[in-house]
Amino acid sequence: MLTTDLLITRRRNGGIVPHRLALDVDALELATELIGLFREAVGCRRAELDEMLTAFEGEDIAFKIKRGLAHILENDFCEFETVSPMEPGELRRRVFALGAVGAPSRGRRETLLGKAAAGLAREAGRLVTPEEVADGLFADLPANQVLTAFDAPEPTALLHRYNLAQAQGVFYRAHELTITAHRNTPARYKELFRYVKLFGLMTLIEGDAEHGFTLRVDGPASLFTPSTRYGLAMAKLLPALLHVTKWSLRAGLKPRKREGEEAGDESGRSGRVREDAARKEAWPDTFQMDAKCGLVSHYKAGKEFDSILEEAFVQRWEKLETEWRLEREVDLVPVPGSAIIPDFRVAHPDGRSVLVEIVGFWRPEYLRKKFALLRKSGRKDLVLAVSERLNLDAAGVDLGEWRDEVVWFKGKLDPKAVLERVETVAARLGNGAG
Amino acid sequence: MPRISTLTYDRGTLLLHPPPKGKAWVDHAEWDDRVEKFRLPADRYRPLIEALKAAGTRVDDRARAFTDLPLRFAGGHVPHAHQAEALAAWKAAGRRGVVVLPTGAGKTLVAQLALEATPRSALIVVPTLDLLHQWYAGLRTAFPGTAVGLLGGGSRDLAAPLLVATYVSAAAEAETLGNRYALLIFDEVHHLPAGYTRVIAEYSIAPYRLGLTATPERSDGRDRDLEGLVGPTVYSRAPEELAGGALAPFELVRMPVALSDEERRRYEECVARRNRFLQERKIFLGSLEGWRRFVRASASSPAGRAAMLAHREAKLLAFGTQEKFRVLEELLARHPGRRTLIFTDDTATVYRVAEEFLIPAITHQTPVKERHETLGYFRDGTYPVIVSSRVLNEGVDVPEASVAIVMSGTGARREHIQRLGRILRPVAGKRAVLYEIIAEGTSEEGVSKRRGRR
Numbered sequence: 001m002l003t004t005d006l007l008i009t010r011r012r013n014g015g016i017v018p019h020r021l022a023l024d025v026d027a028l029e030l031a032t033e034l035i036g037l038f039r040e041a042v043g044c045r046r047a048e049l050d051e052m053l054t055a056f057e058g059e060d061i062a063f064k065i066k067r068g069l070a071h072i073l074e075n076d077f078c079e080f081e082t083v084s085p086m087e088p089g090e091l092r093r094r095v096f097a098l099g100a101v102g103a104p105s106r107g108r109r110e111t112l113l114g115k116a117a118a119g120l121a122r123e124a125g126r127l128v129t130p131e132e133v134a135d136g137l138f139a140d141l142p143a144n145q146v147l148t149a150f151d152a153p154e155p156t157a158l159l160h161r162y163n164l165a166q167a168q169g170v171f172y173r174a175h176e177l178t179i180t181a182h183r184n185t186p187a188r189y190k191e192l193f194r195y196v197k198l199f200g201l202m203t204l205i206e207g208d209a210e211h212g213f214t215l216r217v218d219g220p221a222s223l224f225t226p227s228t229r230y231g232l233a234m235a236k237l238l239p240a241l242l243h244v245t246k247w248s249l250r251a252g253l254k255p256r257k258r259e260g261e262e263a264g265d266e267s268g269r270s271g272r273v274r275e276d277a278a279r280k281e282a283w284p285d286t287f288q289m290d291a292k293c294g295l296v297s298h299y300k301a302g303k304e305f306d307s308i309l310e311e312a313f314v315q316r317w318e319k320l321e322t323e324w325r326l327e328r329e330v331d332l333v334p335v336p337g338s339a340i341i342p343d344f345r346v347a348h349p350d351g352r353s354v355l356v357e358i359v360g361f362w363r364p365e366y367l368r369k370k371f372a373l374l375r376k377s378g379r380k381d382l383v384l385a386v387s388e389r390l391n392l393d394a395a396g397v398d399l400g401e402w403r404d405e406v407v408w409f410k411g412k413l414d415p416k417a418v419l420e421r422v423e424t425v426a427a428r429l430g431n432g433a434g
Numbered sequence: 435m436p437r438i439s440t441l442t443y444d445r446g447t448l449l450l451h452p453p454p455k456g457k458a459w460v461d462h463a464e465w466d467d468r469v470e471k472f473r474l475p476a477d478r479y480r481p482l483i484e485a486l487k488a489a490g491t492r493v494d495d496r497a498r499a500f501t502d503l504p505l506r507f508a509g510g511h512v513p514h515a516h517q518a519e520a521l522a523a524w525k526a527a528g529r530r531g532v533v534v535l536p537t538g539a540g541k542t543l544v545a546q547l548a549l550e551a552t553p554r555s556a557l558i559v560v561p562t563l564d565l566l567h568q569w570y571a572g573l574r575t576a577f578p579g580t581a582v583g584l585l586g587g588g589s590r591d592l593a594a595p596l597l598v599a600t601y602v603s604a605a606a607e608a609e610t611l612g613n614r615y616a617l618l619i620f621d622e623v624h625h626l627p628a629g630y631t632r633v634i635a636e637y638s639i640a641p642y643r644l645g646l647t648a649t650p651e652r653s654d655g656r657d658r659d660l661e662g663l664v665g666p667t668v669y670s671r672a673p674e675e676l677a678g679g680a681l682a683p684f685e686l687v688r689m690p691v692a693l694s695d696e697e698r699r700r701y702e703e704c705v706a707r708r709n710r711f712l713q714e715r716k717i718f719l720g721s722l723e724g725w726r727r728f729v730r731a732s733a734s735s736p737a738g739r740a741a742m743l744a745h746r747e748a749k750l751l752a753f754g755t756q757e758k759f760r761v762l763e764e765l766l767a768r769h770p771g772r773r774t775l776i777f778t779d780d781t782a783t784v785y786r787v788a789e790e791f792l793i794p795a796i797t798h799q800t801p802v803k804e805r806h807e808t809l810g811y812f813r814d815g816t817y818p819v820i821v822s823s824r825v826l827n828e829g830v831d832v833p834e835a836s837v838a839i840v841m842s843g844t845g846a847r848r849e850h851i852q853r854l855g856r857i858l859r860p861v862a863g864k865r866a867v868l869y870e871i872i873a874e875g876t877s878e879e880g881v882s883k884r885r886g887r888r
Contacts, residue, residue: 099792
């Protein structure tokens with residue numbers, strides 16, 4: 001990700017648009033050159049790398065773009081190490097103790113470093129040069145750390161990372177985030193919720209499958225005052241969201257100070273921008289994007305199928321002669337604090353549908369919680385296929401009102417047994433409606 | 435039988451579930467649809483507990499994770515009248531509130547007295563790494579035998595029952611620290627109400643809070659928030675109400691140095707280039723607004739960018755000239771054995787001096803424990819000379835020295851005077867002396883002249 005000073009945005013129609021580099025010849029050339037520069041810098045100190053980068057920036061007014069690309073390379077693809085004959089703090093203690101005798105002068109430098117090197121050499125049993133001592137003295141300062149490894153990305157990958165980082169940066173000042181999600185495969189939903197939890201965010205899910213679900217994403221204290229405190233976590237969520245299809249989002253942003261905005265504008269027409277900013281001052285800033293944004297995630301994509309169990313079930317269902325179709329695109333079942341994400345949706349041509357969830361591996365506590373959540377959700381159109389790995393009664397789980405909805409299975413899950421329950425549940429829903 | 439209501443801490447907030455009996459808690463809590471439970475801001479902890487107690491409602495408090503921390507004062511400190519009064523006023527206000535005392539009036543001792551009087555785990559928050567070091571050293575001395583943790587400046591002792599942290603680090607960890615400390619002490623508390631740092635107070639359940647400052651006012655008016663975040667001002671004294679310590683008499687010696695011919699030529703070239711641009715755009719650098727306009731122009735036009743680069747180069751030339759190093763060498767030879775502090779404004783020059791003269795350095799990059807050790811060695815004479823950048827900002831206590839050498843300075847007059855008054859102490863028979871090495875015919879000279887005027 002990028003630091004705030006490297007973000008470039010402009011306004012369009014009252015919304016914020018982050019800077020994006022087109023993957024054209026010019027941009028690829030720039031990325032290639034910069035990657036080459038980092039390759040050459042392996043073995044150099046960070047200060048030397050910075051000098052090379054300053055020279056590379058030159059008097060180019062697009063220096064921010066170059067700096068942004070370099071920032072990503074330096075932070076995500078480089079390894080820096082402290083190189084010193086001994087722990088620098090200890091080395092300083094020794095050298096400065098030697099230097100504390102008599103008035104300091106530059107003329108004594110060589111003698112003192114030689115003395116210190118000789119002492120170290122005696123202890124280490126190897127040759128230590130005065131230059132090594134001089135270089136090691138402040139080797140722990142960030143500027144003096146040595147670039148020891150550079151894992152060069154492809155130029156296109158660097159540009160993707162940059163474009164993603166510019167978009168992520170917009171969220172730094174987000175105090176609310178609403179994601180609208182449509183019917184989708186469960187693995188995609190599950191991954192999204194995993195990341196929401198991982199980054200300490202909370203969600204409130206509302207809506208239905210027809211109009212889409214809205215996920216309001218924020219943090220614990222957002223309840224009392226809108227806060228940009230969770231903006232960084234939202235920024236980290238974006239690459240995970242990019243693995244999901246069929247969504248759009250809208251983020252409310254804290255207004256930015258005027259100076260920062262103008263300094264951050266790369267258009268070179270600051271006069272016009274200033275006018276725009278003045279005119280739109282009363283408007284709250286918003287940022288919108290959707291699944292078709294074209295940004296590329298660098299997070300690893302989750303597997304389409306959660307388990308072999310489910311994959312095998314799909315294959316067996318296809319051999320079944322029935323009008324009920326097994327769909328991978330499911331409805332979310334909102335429950336307090338989260339959502340139940342079924343594995344399948346079973347739909348009939350006449351419009352009826354039932355959700356199916358496979359519970360292959362479970363602990364009693366997990367199952368108890370699941371039933372409690374289902375009860376809260378008030379949904380009755382769900383069939384649970386539960387593995388008989390454990391005896392439920394012995395585990396202290398009371399099926400209670402859910403007896404009709406549960407299918408037991410050992411090893412293979414029989415599609416016929418599931419279909420039977422689906423029809424029971426569907427019939428009961430039909431009666432309820434009529 | 436209904437379950438007993440439980441109070442838990444959740445990342446800067448409190449959850450109260452199931453709802454307790456009675457109505458004592460209703461005003462404090464809000465319904466949270468996301469989890470279908472009642473939630474409260476963490477800083478409502480104390481009023482909630484007090485309200486529940488008054489109504490006789492039982493709640494299982496699993497939120498508090500703070501511990502007892504008995505402290506034994508090393509003794510020897512007899513508080514001044516104003517310090518004892520400040521502590522009494524704070525205690526009388528229910529151990530919540532702000533104490534306003536002028537710089538140098540011993541705010542630290544007030545805090546140490548409050549720590550001793552409140553034997554619970556405590557978090558002390560300070561604005562700078564210099565102060566982090568100073569509090570660390572002060573607490574080690576005041577409460578020997580008590581482990582002092584640090585958060586910030588490369589340290590991360592999150593579990594310590596007595597913890598000193600910078601505002602920035604404490605804000606970053608606010609969700610984690612929030613229920614571990616019963617007493618919060620904010621040094622230079624006027625920093626707290628800023629947007630990013632106020633969560634240290636908001637996300638904390640600490641029932642006891644003490645704010646210290648010489649200047650509670652903020653230009654953005656947010657000082658009004660202090661009452662909610664820390665408590666009301668419980669004690670206030672102006673400088674003239676206290677006996678002021680006279681500044682040590684010292685001699686001020688200006689050491690003008692000339693740039694080399696090559697440096698001079700390059701310097702003038704750079705300044706001319708910058709000035710041409712500024713004149714064309716009618717920008718005047720004297721004001722903050724002028725500077726902002728310059729920064730903006732440098733990001734939006736090639737000419738502006740070139741002018742900014744020229745400006746930077748000129749500044750570097752003026753700061754780091756070779757001649758200054760020669761003069762420094764001469765001055766160090768003039769006072770052998772005298773306790774000497776060297777100051778520069780920029781970190782790069784500190785490290786150049788340290789590397790070329792092999793003198794211990796202290797900057798914002800120095801690990802706090804190493805800084806503590808280095809100043810200790812300076813105090814006991816093991817290191818007669820140290821070089822530093824900006825160590826002497828407001829409120830920081832530095833060991834006495836009789837010679838100071840300022841390699842370059844900023845135009846902040848108040849800071850300058852404070853520096854001189856604080857560091858310099860005469861040694862037997864000899865006046866303290868302050869040297870200011872400035873490059874002749876550069877903008878630095880103007881800065882120094884401005885300061886010299888009364």
